[in-house]
Amino acid sequence: xxxxxxxxxxxxxxxxxxxxxxxxxxxxxxxxxxxxxxxxxxxxxxxxxxxxxxxxxxxxxxxxxxxxxxxxxxxxxxxxxxxxxxxxxxxxxxxxxxxxxxxxxxxxxxxxxxxxxxxxxxxxxxxxxxxxxxxxxxxxxxxxxxxxxxxxxxxxxxxxxxxxxxxxxxxxxxxxxxxxxxxxxxxxxxxxxxxxxxxxxxxxxxxxxxxxxxxxxxxxxxxxxxxxxxxxxxxxxxxxxxxxxxxxxxxxxxxxxxxxxxxxxxxxxxxxxxxxxxxxxxxxxxxxxxxxxxxxxxxxxxxxxxxxxxxxxxxxxxxxxxxxxxxxxxxxxxxxxxxxxxxxxxxxxxxxxxxxxxxxxxxxxxxxxxxxxxxxxxxxxxxxxxxxxxxxxxxxxxxxxxxxxxxxxxxxxxxxxxxxxxxxxx
Ligand SMILES: Nc1ncnc2c1ncn2[C@@H]1O[C@H](COP(=O)(O)OP(=O)(O)OP(=O)(O)O)[C@@H](O)[C@H]1O
Ligand SMILES: [Mg+2]
Numbered sequence: 001x002x003x004x005x006x007x008x009x010x011x012x013x014x015x016x017x018x019x020x021x022x023x024x025x026x027x028x029x030x031x032x033x034x035x036x037x038x039x040x041x042x043x044x045x046x047x048x049x050x051x052x053x054x055x056x057x058x059x060x061x062x063x064x065x066x067x068x069x070x071x072x073x074x075x076x077x078x079x080x081x082x083x084x085x086x087x088x089x090x091x092x093x094x095x096x097x098x099x100x101x102x103x104x105x106x107x108x109x110x111x112x113x114x115x116x117x118x119x120x121x122x123x124x125x126x127x128x129x130x131x132x133x134x135x136x137x138x139x140x141x142x143x144x145x146x147x148x149x150x151x152x153x154x155x156x157x158x159x160x161x162x163x164x165x166x167x168x169x170x171x172x173x174x175x176x177x178x179x180x181x182x183x184x185x186x187x188x189x190x191x192x193x194x195x196x197x198x199x200x201x202x203x204x205x206x207x208x209x210x211x212x213x214x215x216x217x218x219x220x221x222x223x224x225x226x227x228x229x230x231x232x233x234x235x236x237x238x239x240x241x242x243x244x245x246x247x248x249x250x251x252x253x254x255x256x257x258x259x260x261x262x263x264x265x266x267x268x269x270x271x272x273x274x275x276x277x278x279x280x281x282x283x284x285x286x287x288x289x290x291x292x293x294x295x296x297x298x299x300x301x302x303x304x305x306x307x308x309x310x311x312x313x314x315x316x317x318x319x320x321x322x323x324x325x326x327x328x329x330x331x332x333x334x335x336x337x338x339x340x341x342x343x344x345x346x347x348x349x350x351x352x353x354x355x356x357x358x359x360x361x362x363x364x365x366x367x368x369x370x371x372x373x374x375x376x377x378x379x380x381x382x383x384x385x386x387x388x389x390x391x392x393x394x395x396x397x398x399x400x401x402x403x404x405x406x407x408x409x410x411x412x413x414x415x416x417x418x419x420x421x422x423x424x425x426x
Contacts, residue, residue: 013046020045023085034077041070041091060099064108067092072115081119081132086140089116093144097151109148113141193249196242203242207235237378244382248371252300252393258293259301261327261349261423268305269325276313281321288328294349294423300390301423304398307383308353308419314376315357315417326352330422348396348424354403356416365400387421396423 020042024035044051044066052059071088078085089112096108117137123130210231217224269283312323331347360368367373369388374381384398391398403418 016045017042028078031077034074037070037073037077041067041074041088044070064092064096064099065111067095068108068112068115071112072118075116075119081116081123081137083119086116089113089144090147093148094151097148098155100152101156102149102152105148105152106145109145113144116141189249193246196245196249199242200239203235203239207232207239210235241380244380244386247303248382248386248389252297252390254297254300254393256295256297256394259296259298260291260293261296261301261351262287262291264296264298264301265305265325265327265351268302268309271302271306272309272313275310279313279316279321280319281313281316281323284322284324286324286326291327291329291349292425294425296394296423297390300393304387304390304421305351305353307387308421311383311419312353312355312357312417316355317357320356322356324352324354326354328352331425346422346424347426348422350420350422352418352420354416354418359403359415359417360400368400369398391421394423396421398422 020038024038028034044063048063052063055062068089071092074085074088075081075083092112093105093109097105100108120132120137123132210228214225214228214232217228219225273279273281309323313321316322328350329347330350364373364375369384370381371385372381373384388398398419398421401418401420403416
């Protein structure tokens with residue numbers, strides 16, 4: 001316990017003693033049992049926290065119960081049902097309201113009220129015709145319940161506020177930690193982007209020199225020819241890695257203009273086809289009619305599709321590759337049942353790219369969007385990371401879904417991968 005808390009408790013204890021001392025010097029002063037009961041109440045009040053802690057899981061219930069007993073004793077020793085000390089029952093009632101929820105508070109208040117009414121028994125036994133003021137007793141009882149509920153509400157509300165404050169504090173701390181982490185990552189990203197950029201120049205020189213060397217070496221020396229071509233090959237790989245890495249870390253400056261996604265998709269398809277002109281891949285296009293233009297950065301947007309189509313080209317079987325591309329407007333009542341709730345309410349355009357490759361096994365679906373995750377021999381693992389970064393910048397999304405099977409060899413047989421990207425209209 002903090003020092004300040006301990007001091008506050010010490011003060012409260014003094015105040016308790018003062019008030020109970022005040023009750024002690026009020027009539028009936030000579031009633032020794034009354035004084036003993038007041039002393040017991042004072043002791044319980046002072047050592048309440050210790051008592052509750054040591055009494056175990058039911059400590060709080062025992063605390064309230066003992067207070068009801070002591071309150072009843074005080075009333076018994078000060079005039080029974082006519083005692084003016086009946087207000088002492090507020091003590092267990094407030095305690096219950098602080099410890100428990102509304103139902104239990106009301107139950108404990110009921111127990112206190114029954115204990116108070118039990119004082120009627122000796123009075124009625126002594127004189128069955130005694131003149132009892134029942135309305136007054138009922139009034140006092142109802143006030144007990146009213147008081148219990150009000151205190152319970154106040155306590156619950158302040159506890160809720162304290163919890164909300166603690167929760168806000170926790171979230172603030174988490175956000176601060178996250179911000180520090182992002183700052184460090186951003187610094188690291190900047191540094192490595194600079195490094196990657198600097199690597200490009202020497203790589204260019206090495207590549208040029210290797211090519212020159214390849215031309216100059218004596219063709220009758222196969223080892224020298226092979227080494228020169230190895231240098232070119234590996235430098236090319238490094239160049240690809242550096243360019244893709246730069247694509248990924250470079251902060252993107254979006255220049256959004258209304259554009260037709262069909263044209264961008266077709267351009268990307270052509271670019272990827274030009275990379276693998278010999279690949280036996282058939283492309284099936286399902287573009288909805290009269291698609292509205294959406295505000296996108298056309299260059300970045302094309303990069304999204306070239307990455308997705310490249311992955312599809314790399315995934316499809318070499319004998320008979322099939323890619324299905326669908327562009328549909330979604331949101332505001334239109335679109336796929338695959339979109340649930342709030343997502344279906346955002347208007348925009350969705351592009352689906354489905355291939356008849358082996359698909360993405362469920363156990364790696366979470367990871368494929370992570371930077372440098374690849375299952376390919378010569379892959380860098382940045383394609384989908386770049387795509388998801390661009391989609392985030394556009395306030396859209398990319399998702400991998402369960403394939404519908406229409407691109408597979410047999411309709412209805414789930415196979416292949418299905419990627420969905422969504423560009424919002426606003
Ligand atoms: N159409 C697809 N079919 C099957 N697996 C896929 C498909 N697209 C992506 N993947 C899986 O996701 C992984 C990550 O893809 P990503 O495009 O990010 O990197 P990569 O293609 O391996 O390398 P690169 O950086 O050259 O694109 C791939 O290695 C592959 O395992
Ligand atoms: Mg890729």
